Amino acid sequence: MRRRAGSVLLVVVTAAAGLLVSAPATVDVALPPPPPAPEAPPPPPPLTAEELAAHTLPVVVTIDASSGWTGVTGTGIVLTSDGTVLTNHHVVSGATEITAVSVATGLIHDVEVLGYDSTRDLAVLHLGAANDLPVAPIADELPPVGTRVTAFGNSQGGGVVVATPGSIVAFDRNVVVRDATDGSRHRLTGMVQTDAPIRPGDSGGPLVDEYGVVVGINTAGAVHREDATPVDSTPESYAVPITEAMAVVEQVRSGVSGGSVHVGPTPRLGASVVTSRGNGRDPGAEILWVSYGSPAYRAGLDIGDVVVTFDGQPVTSIADLEELLMRHRPGDAVAIEWVTEAGEKHSTSVVLDDGPAR
Structure with a gap:
């Protein structure tokens, strides 16, 4: 007898003229229904405030970052x-000395900047002599609007990490932020908006969901939004989505600079520049001041000169010069060409110094 699913095959044997003849026949057999699928277990309850902090x-x-008499x-x-x-x-931008204290161990570590993306306001650091540190759980995708979140940070720079609860208000916000140290303004795109108030010192801290999983990087408090969303008295803060931040981390780990991501030590020209505009001047990056002993100083650049090419590429703005500079590493020899206020053209090769993250 042979069995197939849903029926039984019978083989009938008869004798005829000395031959055996088989005649198949089928009989339907009802099979028992499959067992019901097990119910999915309910999600675990959210962590309490004390559990979330722990x-x-x-x-x-x-983090403490300083440059001369100023610090962040x-x-x-x-x-x-x-x-x-x-x-x-x-x-860490512009800092010449950076240290960090692990909340887990209380130890102070010297900090190396491995790479950064200034347009997304992200930096990847390494703590010297660190080992066996607890590691943050990272979300694979972002939770929906309305999810309860908590911002953790070194609020007001006091060295004590404070938890501030709130919720996700919106995604993909474009905002203009002001640097509290120098007053400069920057545009950030694709941000997560929350109503968890973020204060000075919280920058760079984790924005976590109800289970302690990191969903964003606390970046800015109440700032100017580029859309027309009405503003009320609700706290308004912004975080870089963790999914975007981890893409920058992976590029830094790859060791390859590209796009807006710079990997490794920062090259330094040693001159402050502004985009040259009008007055019959050549388009380029106009020198505002030159640091004594810097590559720009050694090359003979002076206030009022306009850099017009760098590494053989045209320079029409400060953004051009910064982008071309960031393609290099300290110690690289780079051709530079400039025009003086008198209209004289000069060119030479400069060897870039090692500078702070910019």
Whole structure:
């Protein structure tokens, strides 16, 4: 007897003229219904405020960045046990000395900037002599609008990490932010808007969901929005989506600069520039001042000169010069051409210095 699903095949044997003849026949057999699929277990309850703090604080570092007499405080998120940390670019921009304190261990670490993306306000750091640090859980996708979130940060720079609850208000916001240190303004796109108030010192800290999973990087408090959304008294803060931030982290880990991401030490020309406009001047990057002993100083650049080519490429604005500069590393020899206020053209090769993240 042979069985097939849903029926039974019978083989009938008869004798005829000395031959055996088989005649198939089928009989339908009802099979039992499949067992019901097991019900999905209910989601675990959200963490309490105390559990959320106990879960998140160990993966946070507080950051102090200074340049001369000025300094900035901020926050960072531990990504690897050996000390890879994610923070905002504006926390470390221009700093010549950076240290970080692990909340988990209380130890102070010297900090190296591995790479950054100034347009997305992100920087990837490494803590010297770090090991066995707790690592932050990272979300694979962003939660929906209305999700309860909590911002953790070194609020007001006091060295104590504070938790501020709120919720996600909207995604894909474009905003203009002002740097509290120098007053400069920057445009950020694709931001997560929350009503968890973010204060100075919180920058670079984790925005986590109800289970302590990082969904964003705290970046700015109440700022100017580019859309026409009415403004009320509700706290207004913005975070870089963690999915976008991790794409920058992966590029920095690859070791390859590209687009707006710079990897490795920052090259320094040693001159402050502004886009040259009108007055019969050549388009380019006009020198406002030159740092003594810098590559620009050694090349003979002076106030009022206009850089017109760099590394063989035309320069028509400050953005052109910055982009071309960031393609290089300290120690690179680069051709530069400029025009003086008297209209004289000069060119030479400069060897770039090692400078702070910009």
